[in-house]
Amino acid sequence: MDLGPQLMLASLDGAVGAAVLALTALGLSLVFGVMRVVNVAHGEFFMLGAMIAWFVASNIGGHPAIGFVGALIIAPLLVGAIAASADWLILKRLDYEPEATIVATIGLLYILQQGALVTFGPVAQAVEAPFNHRIEIPWFEGSNVGWGLFTTSYKLFVIAAAITILLAVWLLLSRTKMGLVMRATQLDRETAQAFGIPVEKVYALTFGFGAALAALSAVLIVPIQQADYLMGGDPLLLSFIVVIIGGLGSLRGTLIAALLIGMSDGIISVFFTPTLAKIIATLVVAMVLVFRPQGLFGAKAQ
Template sequence: MPHSPLAEALRGGGWLGDTRAQMSFGPFLLLAVLEGTVMAAVLALTAVGLSLVFGVMRVVNVAHGELYMLGAVIAWFVTFYLPLPPAMGWLAALIIAPLLVAAIAALMDTLILKRLNYDPEATIVATIGLLYMLQQAALTFYGPDARPVVAPFQWRIQLPWFGYSGYKLFVVAAALAILLAVWLFMTRTKAGLVMRATQVDRETAQAFGINVDRVYAGTFALGGALAAAAAVLIVPIQQAHYLMGHDPLLLSFIVVIIGGLGSIRGTLVAALVIGLSDGIISMFFSPTLAKIIATLLVALVLVFRPQGLFGARA
């Protein structure tokens, strides 16, 4: 078995019994792939939100990670204060957190980004400011502690070599279902058509009666809601913390740049690649090496294919 912090932890009996800790390369790889898939699913959800915002609005939302963090914090508040059984509380959080975060995002768009006329440079600076405002608001009203949210169910799948969390598999399925819903929304609904038309040509869209301001507010809200939904899914695994938005933001940018800015298809493919490689490299070597390789991959893409793997050349 390879030497890594996680491998050591597994060996220590935290996850695996002594017998299973002796498992061979194959099952260990399977475990790494499962962990990577969970990460890829949540990352895809977060990054699709970022990609939509950039694709339609041409806004680089540096505060996207904080919308993710808000989703997790709101999930904690909902499950802690609503007198419901864990499963119902978590389900309520999955509905309430994305809606609240969407409302906050729409407000951010209307009060700040719209007033900057969506100027690309100015909106980057503005969203950096929003990042710190949201972070400090969370620190003030939620506090500095990482707090757990109870998973809606606790069952485990027993494989011949190790047991695996059923909830984690549910996270993958739920993320895929939400992504499918987003795809159907974008390709099969009038609102999705309006968003795609605005993405292609904002001015011509207006000449066909499309209220671009409303489309932008809706897109920013949808991007925030997707980040929040990803956070609610992951918070029973990771805990809610006011600084938890940094990693998802970095990885989302990596995914969106590799996939191609504004390309939903590219974002999904890149999320799978980055999620799986991060999961596998983290488990066999170290999480730091995984981040180094992901960043190197971004550098290579920027040098050899600046528009990303699936992005359109400017």
């Protein structure tokens, strides 16, 4: 097969990965930005989203689209609620001490992971896509026959849905009262409280919201990828990579880094191996940490 079509396909798969990664990493970035909590359990919220999506989809009968829409609503809400209560039960009692919250979220990681194993079982589960039309890539149509010359409508939907959600989050943060309150808390917790902002509620809400974003991106990807209780590792690693490269707490940096890492992960995985893709991404993180510790778009520590 020619390089051209192969590259195009790899880019499309990369774009799907980048879109989902951007959503997941945004959740991690928001939690760190507002609460200064490094949430090691973030990947498990992703996993929970995928498992709940499977559970919902397989228990709602009828057309796969009904189950998918159900999962799209139920999974983020449920995962968000679980995360918010974890914040209230654990993180709040540690007074959001940076070191303590890292250890606590590592513990939370195992609780959620093993909880999922006990609840949903060890088997990888597939979720049927709500629609999955084969779309020929017009440029090459007829010129070649092979596995690689089409994409599916669902993959394009994932990209479009992720962009829509990212735009919605940006509008929420920049244009609404809730966004204003979250940003004020992020910039100066003490002063925010001195102006009537219930900081603890904002924290619980932010932690829940960040987890819900991870769950949402998991629901989007699960018809392509399958769900199992150990799937949280990769999204966690990639989210950290993205957030460190982009600059912690920087929305714009997170999006650009997600695009960069997601695309290169997709392309390198197709042409070489997924392992090489991870090696390169991790190397980039090391370089960023050495030469630009605040990330590409992060502000210098004050």
